[in-house]
Amino acid sequence: MFWREETPLGRLSATDARSRYTKEKIVDLINEVLAIVKRRNPNEAEFFQAVEEVLFSLEPLLKAEPKYVNAGILHRIIEPERQIIFRVAWVDDKGRMQVNRGYRIQFNSALGPYKGGLRFHPSVNGSILRFLGFEQIFKNSLTGLMMGGAKGGADFDPKGKTDTEVMRFCYSMMTELYRHIGPNTDVPAGDIGVGGREIGFLFGQYKRLKNEFTGVLTGKALNWGGSLIRPEATGYGAVYFAHEMLAAAGDDIGGKICAVSGSGNVAQYTVEKLNQLGAKAVTLSDSGGFIHDPDGIDGEKLAYVMELKNVRRGRISEYAEKYKSATFVPGQRPWNVKCDCAFPSATQNEISGDDAKTLVKNGCKVVTEGANMPTTLEGTEVFLGNKILFGPGKAANAGGVAVSGLEMAQNSQRMMWTGEEVDEKLQGIMKSIFTTCSETAAKYGHPGNYVVGANIGGFVKVADAMLDQGLG
Numbered sequence: 001m002f003w004r005e006e007t008p009l010g011r012l013s014a015t016d017a018r019s020r021y022t023k024e025k026i027v028d029l030i031n032e033v034l035a036i037v038k039r040r041n042p043n044e045a046e047f048f049q050a051v052e053e054v055l056f057s058l059e060p061l062l063k064a065e066p067k068y069v070n071a072g073i074l075h076r077i078i079e080p081e082r083q084i085i086f087r088v089a090w091v092d093d094k095g096r097m098q099v100n101r102g103y104r105i106q107f108n109s110a111l112g113p114y115k116g117g118l119r120f121h122p123s124v125n126g127s128i129l130r131f132l133g134f135e136q137i138f139k140n141s142l143t144g145l146m147m148g149g150a151k152g153g154a155d156f157d158p159k160g161k162t163d164t165e166v167m168r169f170c171y172s173m174m175t176e177l178y179r180h181i182g183p184n185t186d187v188p189a190g191d192i193g194v195g196g197r198e199i200g201f202l203f204g205q206y207k208r209l210k211n212e213f214t215g216v217l218t219g220k221a222l223n224w225g226g227s228l229i230r231p232e233a234t235g236y237g238a239v240y241f242a243h244e245m246l247a248a249a250g251d252d253i254g255g256k257i258c259a260v261s262g263s264g265n266v267a268q269y270t271v272e273k274l275n276q277l278g279a280k281a282v283t284l285s286d287s288g289g290f291i292h293d294p295d296g297i298d299g300e301k302l303a304y305v306m307e308l309k310n311v312r313r314g315r316i317s318e319y320a321e322k323y324k325s326a327t328f329v330p331g332q333r334p335w336n337v338k339c340d341c342a343f344p345s346a347t348q349n350e351i352s353g354d355d356a357k358t359l360v361k362n363g364c365k366v367v368t369e370g371a372n373m374p375t376t377l378e379g380t381e382v383f384l385g386n387k388i389l390f391g392p393g394k395a396a397n398a399g400g401v402a403v404s405g406l407e408m409a410q411n412s413q414r415m416m417w418t419g420e421e422v423d424e425k426l427q428g429i430m431k432s433i434f435t436t437c438s439e440t441a442a443k444y445g446h447p448g449n450y451v452v453g454a455n456i457g458g459f460v461k462v463a464d465a466m467l468d469q470g471l472g
């Protein structure tokens with residue numbers, strides 16, 4: 001039986017190749033779409049991985065709702081609406097010309113202006129930004145706020161650069177980027193390597209070029225349009241999501257031993273919220289290795305980490321020199337440390353299948369992704385197969401973009417809400433994302449599988465908007 005829908009687009013597509021996909025053959029359709037992704041984006045492992053995970057988890061939805069297949073939503077959603085690549089030339093402190101590559105991937109605007117961070121890291125390339133932009137579509141949808149999905153950045157390494165070098169780079173980056181963004185078009189934010197300093201320089205240049213003071217970027221400083229709780233939001237939100245998963249399982253985060261990776265924005269505020277809720281964070285990491293402090297990273301030690309990383313821009317190994325309770329393990333990630341909960345908060349693919357097995361063997365019961373796609377597909381299968389409470393990044397780390405959405409709302413109102421107000425809204429949003437993941441997973445036959453719940457829950461809202469808006 002071919003699928004035929006009474007929608008205009010459904011009727012149009014009934015004669016098209018997609019109509020040969022019966023409910024039994026939906027996997028063939030998914031494989032066909034994946035083949036298109038591979039052909040258009042050869043050698044893009046990260047982008048392919050992100051699409052593969054989402055498309056296969058949509059299978060039960062696509063079987064139940066042929067309208068999405070008939071309207072070609074899968075074929076459309078895997079192709080960014082617009083991709084901009086540009087040269088960023090700048091001059092270093094020694095007067096030498098430097099050149100980097102800048103990007104903005106405007107993936108999907110069905111739900112609102114494009115929204116997603118900028119990443120400055122030497123590993124940045126099209127594959128990484130397409131995977132991040134693709135994930136962002138569903139994450140933004142899950143927040144319930146009206147935001148499309150995008151991502152951008154440059155293969156620029158802020159490490160070891162002076163403030164003036166970072167400033168010159170940001171000016172040059174914005175000199176091209178400003179043409180493509182705007183408060184109602186595309187509102188970038190921070191990500192790896194882009195914090196308050198970089199957002200300030202980028203904003204300053206946008207303002208000069210446009211002669212406009214608008215909410216074109218989020219993650220701004222508090223004294224000129226930022227939102228309270230924005231720096232904290234991703235880490236706090238990840239812990240709120242873990243709290244919801246545990247509460248649904250009749251448990252509590254209090255007293256739990258937690259392994260956290262990374263030592264940047266997300267990791268720092270994850271540790272802060274874990275401390276506030278009575279859990280004990282025992283690890284942090286950076287690209288040099290990890291520290292293990294069995295006594296716990298309390299408030300005083302966390303303040304040291306914040307000063308070390310955000311002001312002195314030092315290495316996490318220095319923590320073990322300062323605190324004798326800690327050991328530094330060079331070149332490794334913290335996943336062989338015994339813990340109840342893991343919060344991967346550094347970067348993509350930092351938990352392999354073997355790391356996942358080690359975590360499970362050591363008794364870890366909860367994994368909450370503060371980073372984007374930190375777990376490989378093999379690792380995800382290990383966690384789901386072992387009934388670990390697994391919060392996928394597009395749900396668990398959505399608190400950051402959610403408060404960015406709230407920053408946009410405050411900028412539009414020319415108002416500033418109190419920290420309590422914003423935190424309350426953040427908690428409400430994380431709770432509602434969890435409910436969407438949980439209820440959607442159960443509805444489509446995978447109770448407790450929050451990967452399926454997040455992917456279907458995020459997809460439906462975007463896909464319905466795309467149906468309403470016709471071709472595009």
Ligand code: NDP
Pocket residue numbers: 190191192193194234262263264265266267285286287288345346347348370371372397398400401
């Ligand atoms: P930061 O730049 O503040 O910190 C990144 C941390 O991860 C640093 O400790 C860094 O170490 C480490 N790291 C980065 N790349 C690698 C690598 N290849 N190998 C090992 N360690 C690495 O970034 P954020 O905390 O903002 O972002 C962390 C993750 O969270 C990213 O996946 C990001 O996409 C995601 N995220 C961030 C949001 C936000 O609001 N900031 C929102 C949602 C998701 P080093 O200093 O040595 O490079």
